Amino acid sequence: MSRPREQIFLFDSKGKKIDIDKLVKEYRTDNKRILADDEVGIILYVADLDLFSYKQLEDGNYLLQKVNEISSPRFPTKLIRRQIGSVVCTISADTIFTIRDKDIIKKIRADKLKKGMILSTGEKIYL
Amino acid sequence: MKFKNKFEEQIFNIASKICDKNVTVEHNKNIRVEYAIFPEIIAFSGPPKKEIDIITANLLSNPKISLLISCKDFDGYKAKPEHVQEWCSVIHTMNKYSKETKYLGIVLSSSGFTSGCEPWVASYNIGLIPPLKGNNILFRPETILKMFERTLKALLKRLQFSFFDLFEQPEFYDFVYRLTSDFEGYEGTADSRYMIADNNWHSSFSEMIQIFMNKKIIDIISTNEMIGIICEDNLFFVLKKLKVMFGSDFKKIIGLKTDPVCKKNISLNNCTFDFLKSIVLNNKIKSAADFGTHFEFGLHNNINFGFIPPNGLHIIRTINPISENEL
Numbered sequence: 205m206s207r208p209r210e211q212i213f214l215f216d217s218k219g220k221k222i223d224i225d226k227l228v229k230e231y232r233t234d235n236k237r238i239l240a241d242d243e244v245g246i247i248l249y250v251a252d253l254d255l256f257s258y259k260q261l262e263d264g265n266y267l268l269q270k271v272n273e274i275s276s277p278r279f280p281t282k283l284i285r286r287q288i289g290s291v292v293c294t295i296s297a298d299t300i301f302t303i304r305d306k307d308i309i310k311k312i313r314a315d316k317l318k319k320g321m322i323l324s325t326g327e328k329i330y331l
Numbered sequence: 332m333k334f335k336n337k338f339e340e341q342i343f344n345i346a347s348k349i350c351d352k353n354v355t356v357e358h359n360k361n362i363r364v365e366y367a368i369f370p371e372i373i374a375f376s377g378p379p380k381k382e383i384d385i386i387t388a389n390l391l392s393n394p395k396i397s398l399l400i401s402c403k404d405f406d407g408y409k410a411k412p413e414h415v416q417e418w419c420s421v422i423h424t425m426n427k428y429s430k431e432t433k434y435l436g437i438v439l440s441s442s443g444f445t446s447g448c449e450p451w452v453a454s455y456n457i458g459l460i461p462p463l464k465g466n467n468i469l470f471r472p473e474t475i476l477k478m479f480e481r482t483l484k485a486l487l488k489r490l491q492f493s494f495f496d497l498f499e500q501p502e503f504y505d506f507v508y509r510l511t512s513d514f515e516g517y518e519g520t521a522d523s524r525y526m527i528a529d530n531n532w533h534s535s536f537s538e539m540i541q542i543f544m545n546k547k548i549i550d551i552i553s554t555n556e557m558i559g560i561i562c563e564d565n566l567f568f569v570l571k572k573l574k575v576m577f578g579s580d581f582k583k584i585i586g587l588k589t590d591p592v593c594k595k596n597i598s599l600n601n602c603t604f605d606f607l608k609s610i611v612l613n614n615k616i617k618s619a620a621d622f623g624t625h626f627e628f629g630l631h632n633n634i635n636f637g638f639i640p641p642n643g644l645h646i647i648r649t650i651n652p653i654s655e656n657e658l
Contacts, residue, residue, distance in 0.1 A: 239485035240510060243532040244477075244517045247485060247510060249492060272496075273509055278538065279516030298464055298515055311449075313465040 214271065217254040228276060245277035267325075286317055289327035332356065335384055338404040338441045338472070345480045346388045346400065349487065353389040360385055362421070364428030372428065388483070391490055395432040398486070399425070403440040410440035412447040419455035426498075435486075435503055439479060441472055456500035458482065458507030464515055474518055478511045485510050528567075528578035539577055540619050543568060547615050548630070551608060551644070554586030558642050560628075562616070570626055570640045594645045595658045602646075602658070610646055610658065611636050 214222040231237050231248055240247040251272040258266045281297045288301075297315035302324040309324045321329040334340035335358060346354040362385070364378050372378050386400040401418045403410040415438050422436035437458035438444075449463045460478045461470040470478070489497070489506065497503045517533075525534035546562040552569055557576075559569030568577040569584060576583060595602040611630065618629030627637040629649070637645035650656040 236488065236491060239488050240481050242481060243530070244481065244513050249489065251496075252492060273506075275509055275513060277513035277516055279513075279520050279535065281516045298466075298512065300465070311465065316465065 213258050214274075215256050215258060215268070217256070222255060224274065224276075228274065239273065243278065245275065245279075248274045248276070250274055282315075284315055286314060287330040288317075288323065289330075333358070336402075336404045338439075339384070339386070339402040341476055342400065342402050342439060342479060343386050345476060346386060346483060349480065349483050350388045350390065354386065356386045358384045362425065364424060365430040365432065366428045369428065378428070390435075390487060396435065396490065396494075397432055398435045398437060398483075401436070401438045403438065405440070405442060407442050409443045409445045410438070410448065411445050412451055414438070414440075415444065415448045415451050415457065415459070419451055419457055422457060423455055433498060435497065437479075437482070437507065439475065441475060443469065453501040453504045456498070456503045458503055460507065460511055461514070462508050462511045464512060468515055468518065470514060470518060471521070474514055478514055482507055482510045524573055525575045525577075528576045528583040529580045534577075536619070536621050539568070539575065542566065542577065543616050543619070543628075545615050545617070548612055548628075548636075551591070551604075551611065552584055553589055553591040553604075553642055553644075554584070555589050555642070556586030557584065558591055558638050558640060558644065559584075560611075570638050572640055573624075575621075575626065589642060591642045591644045594643065596647055597653060598657075599645070604644075607644055607646055610634055 214224055214227070216222055227250075228246065228248055232246075237249045238246065239249050249272070251270070255271045256268040257271050258268050283294050284297050285292060285294050295314045297313065299314040300311050301314060301317060302309050303312050303317075304322045304324055312321075317329050319329055319331055323329070334343065334356065339356070343354065343356045364372070384401070386402065388398040388400065390396045390398055399418075399422060403414055418436055418438045422434050425432075425434045435458070436455075437460060438452065439460045443461055444459060444463055446463055446465075448459065451457075452459045460482065461475050486506075497506060520533040520535065523533045523535060525536060525539055526532065527534050543562060543566065546564060546566060548560050548562055550561040552559045552561060552567065557569040557571040559567060561567045565579045566577065567579070567581060567584060568575070590604050593602045593604050593607045594600065595607070610632070611634065614630040614632050614634065616628050617631050620627045620629075625637055625639045627635050630636055633649050635647045635649055637647075639645060646658060647653075648656045648658055
């Protein structure tokens with residue numbers, strides 16, 4: 205019994221949406237692919253399946269990122285809601301963002317994002 | 332075999348358990364690069380070498396891949412950038428002048444790291460345990476050992492797939508982070524009152540309800556130590572004082588069988604165990620509520636079925652008006 209870390213949308217290389225629950229269920233018995241299955245949760249290796257997660261950008265376009273492992277913790281950290289650019293999203297408190305701070309970029313946890321911060325992708329934090 | 336401290340011994344034992352005999356521990360060891368004919372490393376003292384304390388786990392033989400592990404135990408103080416920088420330069424130089432062996436590096440600290448360590452290990456592609464998570468969470472020593480065990484087991488499996496990307500920065504650092512970052516939520520469950528009986532894992536209300544939702548109650552458990560129910564699919568749920576235990580390992584149900592104290596309605600009228608069974612059994616669980624001292628399941632037939640440790644049971648019909656729908 206475990207739950208995805210956050211609201212992740214997965215797509216295959218043809219752009220077809222993949223149901224994470226079905227994916228984890230399908231490969232749950234593939235011992236080789238399950239990197240970890242313990243009291244902390246499940247880590248499923250998917251790099252060879254050519255799966256991508258997507259992220260909506262400020263200009264409405266999508267950024268596709270290759271996914272190597274899917275983590276499904278039994279005890280996810282608390283969920284929070286933030287408006288990033290034009291998108292309001294539900295994310296776990298320990299999701300990592302990168303922000304611009306003058307002439308450097310820094311990593312920051314979602315629960316430490318503050319109004320007015322600018323992400324490295326150019327999106328502004330509204331709340 | 333001698334160890335510098337208990338932490339190093341524990342890490343060595345875990346690595347030995349997972350990698351069998353392919354693990355060594357050495358102190359004040361002089362390590363040298365494998366390929367020492369490049370002009371830039373000619374020096375009066377010979378090619379680069381370094382005296383270090385090291386645990387080596389040989390993960391693969393063809394191609395040869397070794398994991399070099401550094402254990403830092405500073406008696407409660409966090410490891411600082413200079414402590415990880417040393418390991419960064421060791422792994423970097425060993426890989427740069429390697430003939431055939433590929434090296435991966437992990438630095439462990441029994442009391443964590445200062446935040447300045449992160450850019451160094453990420454840029455040199457070194458694993459960090461415990462991970463830096465951007466907050467002040469302090470992981471317990473036993474949790475750090477679990478992190479290492481999980482990482483090493485997963486790494487051995489990961490090497491069965493294409494693995495050359497792990498040597499590209501910061502892939503290995505990220506790999507270790509992904510395996511250890513979920514311990515943040517897990518760490519908060521140490522004093523959880525929920526437990527899965529089958530493997531003694533800590534659990535939570537939400538996990539319990541996911542398992543028991545829509546399960547039919549087929550019997551009631553009442554002993555002098557615990558009270559609870561047996562559901563279809565070989566599942567049980569019991570309250571033992573303030574602890575909630577569930578699962579399918581029925582050996583965990585202990586104590587002498589006793590009749591529970593049975594009550595009905597808000598007014599807590601006495602009722603018989605048989606009457607209570609006739610209302611509760613063969614009904615499906617539709618909801619649950621944990622009140623800390625007692626626990627309730629909402630059943631399909633508009634009944635709230637409550638457990639009051641050590642051996643109290645309570646049923647109430649939830650149709651309004653309550654006074655006209657008493658049992």
